[in-house]
Amino acid sequence: MNKISVLFVxxxxxxxxxxxHAVFQSMVDSEGLSQQIIVDxxxxxxxxxxxxxxxxxxxxxxxxxxxxxxxxxxxxxAEDFNQFDYIIAMDSDNLSNLHAMRPESYNGQLGLFLDxxxxxxxxxxxxxxxxxxxxxALVLDLVEEASTGLLAHIRGNSPELNDSLEPDNSPELxxxxxxxxxxxSPSL
Ligand code: 4NP
Numbered sequence: 720m721n722k723i724s725v726l727f728v729x730x731x732x733x734x735x736x737x738x739x740h741a742v743f744q745s746m747v748d749s750e751g752l753s754q755q756i757i758v759d760x761x762x763x764x765x766x767x768x769x770x771x772x773x774x775x776x777x778x779x780x781x782x783x784x785x786x787x788x789x790x791x792x793x794x795x796x797a798e799d800f801n802q803f804d805y806i807i808a809m810d811s812d813n814l815s816n817l818h819a820m821r822p823e824s825y826n827g828q829l830g831l832f833l834d835x836x837x838x839x840x841x842x843x844x845x846x847x848x849x850x851x852x853x854x855x856a857l858v859l860d861l862v863e864e865a866s867t868g869l870l871a872h873i874r875g876n877s878p879e880l881n882d883s884l885e886p887d888n889s890p891e892l893x894x895x896x897x898x899x900x901x902x903x904s905p906s907l
Contacts (some may be wrong), residue, residue: 724757726803732762732792781854810843835868
């Protein structure tokens with residue numbers, strides 16, 4: 720089957736979009752979908768190219784078990800519109816920048832991350848960079864919630880995903896002790 724690819728985008732690619740990258744990747748991995756769904760992140764601003772995520776971001780993420788140590792900031796590129804089925808912005812400024820880059824031929828899904836969220840109070844993931852430490856935990860709360868909604872959306876649009884679970888996650892349909900031990904079971 721074709722792989723599904725998801726790119727998360729914010730401004731600096733050191734706080735919000737790498738958080739989304741790490742959380743959504745963890746969810747994809749734990750659901751046995753890492754061969755089917757590709758996850759990446761990028762920024763619209765170039766101040767932090769090649770940098771690891773902001774330490775405040777990675778510290779809050781580590782408290783909830785997310786590892787961001789491999790992630791490095793990169794810019795969104797024109798080529799991303801050829802590569803990614805979903806290009807997902809953290810806020811409306813990021814989305815405007817992406818719309819300006821979007822080639823007419825792009826037929827993937829370009830939108831706001833929190834449109835996949837169940838909560839209705841916030842429509843954007845707020846930029847935590849110049850705020851206090853609480854902002855980083857709020858980003859993580861919003862990202863975890865929207866990631867669940869995004870994965871449900873992708874599953875709903877891609878029924879083939881539901882047929883392609885990796886072996887460890889397959890239900891053990893024939894693991895019935897009654898059947899296995901029954902003296903009446905015919906030996907074929
Ligand atoms: P992000 O946060 O877009 O969530 O990565 C920011 C990081 C850096 C800057 C702004 C926002 N900055 O101005 O350097």
